[in-house]
C-alpha cells in the first residue's frame with residue numbers, strides 16, 4: 001500500500017526573529033509516514049508539540065523547515081490559489097477538541113453541512129439534502145438534531161457534527177486533535193465506535209492526536225510518542241503500549257488510571 005502522508009524532518013520554531021535569535025522549538029525534526037487507510041496515533045503530554053504538528057499538517061501553521069507530502073503533493077508551502085486551497089481541503093481535514101468555538105451559532109447542523117457541500121461539490125440542492133442526511137447517518141445525528149443550532153446540542157452531538165462537517169469535504173485524511181477528550185467516557189466510546197465504522201466504510205486515513213492512551217489503543221494501528229517536540233518512540237500501538245521501550249512512554253502508560261492503579265512517581 002502507498003503512503004498517503006509523508007512527513008520528513010519537520011520543524012517548527014516559534015518566536016525566532018532574525019537568523020541568530022533562538023525561539024521556542026515546538027516540533028523538532030519529526031519524520032513519519034502513514035499508509036492509505038491507516039490510523040496513526042500521536043501521543044505525548046501537554047506541550048509536547050502534538051497540536052503544532054497537526055496544525056502544520058492541515059496548513060494552519062507554516063513549518064520552519066522540513067517537508068509534508070499528502071496524496072503525493074508537497075504541502076510545505078502555502079497554497080497559491082483558492083482552487084489549490086480547496087483541493088488541499090479535500091485531501092485533509094481536521095477536527096478539534098472544542099467544536100463549539102468553530103461552529104457558527106446561527107447555523108443549524110444541516111446548514112453547516114450544506115455550506116461545506118456547496119464549497120466542495122457540484123451537487124444539486126436535492127442531492128445535497130440527501131448527502132446531508134447520509135452524513136448525519138454516518139455520525140449518528142438524526143434529521144431533527146440536524147435541524148437544531150449548536151446551542152441546543154449536547155457536547156457529543158456537537159462533536160459528531162464537527163466530524164460530519166469534516167467528512168462533508170470527502171477528505172482522504174482526517175486529523176482528530178483531542179477530538180473526544182472533552183466527552184464523557186460513554187459518549188467518547190460511542191464516537192470512537194462511529195469513527196471506527198467510518199474508517200472501515202470509507203477507507204479514510206486517521207491521524208489521531210491524544211494525550212489519552214486508552215483512546216489511542218482503541219482507534220489506532222500505529223503510534224508515535226512525542227516529547228519536547230521530538231519522537232521518542234514509535235511502533236505498532238499494541239507493542240508500544242504493552243511493552244514500551246522508552247522511559248517516557250512507560251511513565252505515560254503508568255499514569256493511565258486502571259484497577260489497582262497508583263500514580264507513577266515522577267522520574268528524577
Ligand SMILES: Nc1ncnc2c1ncn2[C@@H]1O[C@H](COP(=O)(O)OP(=O)(O)OP(=O)(O)O)[C@@H](O)[C@H]1O
Pocket residue numbers: 014015024025026044045046047048049050051052053211
Ligand atoms: N503560536 C504559538 N506561539 C508560541 N509558542 C507556541 C505557539 N503554539 C504553541 N506554542 C508552544 O509550542 C509548544 C508545543 O505546543 P503544542 O500546543 O503543540 O503542544 P501539545 O502537545 O499539543 O500540547 P496541548 O495538548 O497542551 O495542546 C509549547 O511549548 C507551546 O507553548
